[in-house]
Amino acid sequence: SMLRYKLIYFPIRGRGEVARQLFYLAGVPFKDDRITISEWSSLKAKTPFGQLPVLEVDGHQLAQSFAIFRYLAQEFGFAGDSPLEALWVDVTADQHKEYENKIKPALRFQGSEEEKEQLMRNVAEPARDKYFPLLEKIAEEHGSSGHFVGASLTWVDLLIAEHASILLKQFPGFLDRYPTVLAIVDAILSTPKLKEWLEKRPDTAF
């Protein structure tokens, strides 16, 4: 195959989706290699860190989702319009990752309704209320025209919009306190080329 790029990941959105979106938005063809668990068990030892996603560029492998997103974003023009904007994209992404790591156990909890409610109240909501005001602040100081940082689409817009769209489906009301964030998410998800991808991408639960 003459394709320069291959993205290896599981058949889910998860930590691969932003990369797929970047390829689609840039109009760059790539091999969207969605592998099975049994394929993974034989591939694992051949990856840099034994984890997915892995990006192959002309056969050279790159691991770690944010490093992959940042690399593709810089190649395709979705990393901010200046070094300082790129820095604020990185800052926002790192803040977002810290929040997501805190909130994941609560969101994914499968147990009694009561325990779930406690986790939401004691873990998820405080994590949300620590992060989202900072996100609003970043958007106000550094973003414009429906973006979190800068005046055009960046990979952190895609990262946050993907997360928010999961919340809106599974935990409606969870972000009601943050209408400015929701408005930016809405603007991002309405970007015509992205909307196209959202409509045609394989439908997976997460």
Next chain:
Amino acid sequence: PVSTLAMPSYKLSEFDTRGLAEVSRQLFILSGTPYEDNRISKDQWPALKEKYGFGELPVLEVDGKQIPQSLAIARYLAKEFGFYGANAFEAAWIDALADQAKDFISDIHPYFAIAMGMVAGDTDKAKAEIALPAIKKHFDLFEKVAKDNGSNSHFVGSNFSYFDILISEFVFSIDSFLPGSFDAFPTVLAVRAKVTSIPAIKEWIEKRPKTVT
């Protein structure tokens, strides 16, 4: 001179600790860039916290504008000063390794919490069950990366990157708690030896405030 006027003023605020902020300190030193090394004591922090818009440290001020997030700061400075690889793919590898190192910090953190008395627990048990497996898991990889790069005392490419500095500091901190932990990773140790042999860095290490982490 015009060149001095064009250079931004830098102030790095952090607790009196090395941590990930130390990477940025050493980037300033390596590049010969003046900066203010602002150390805040734990007692001063509650009163100062409000002044820092993100409620956390470290914060880099560039011409008075505050920026949080230690690794984002390090990456920005590395790019500005030329410690970010020779091309975009090398830069991405440096970032990937730094993110992997962050995963390592998460994995080993529970051991440090116990060893430093912040959390109750059996230090020897934590060493065996948490610290040593975390070191083996991550440093087997880092050792391989350094070897695959040609055992040239750098993790990526042929020049110093912010990741070389980061690992050099990690090894130093962890070795003080667990001496000899890195004997199995000679190529990693060679990177540290090269970083610490740079005269400006050697001098800094000798005179910097001595902190546990």
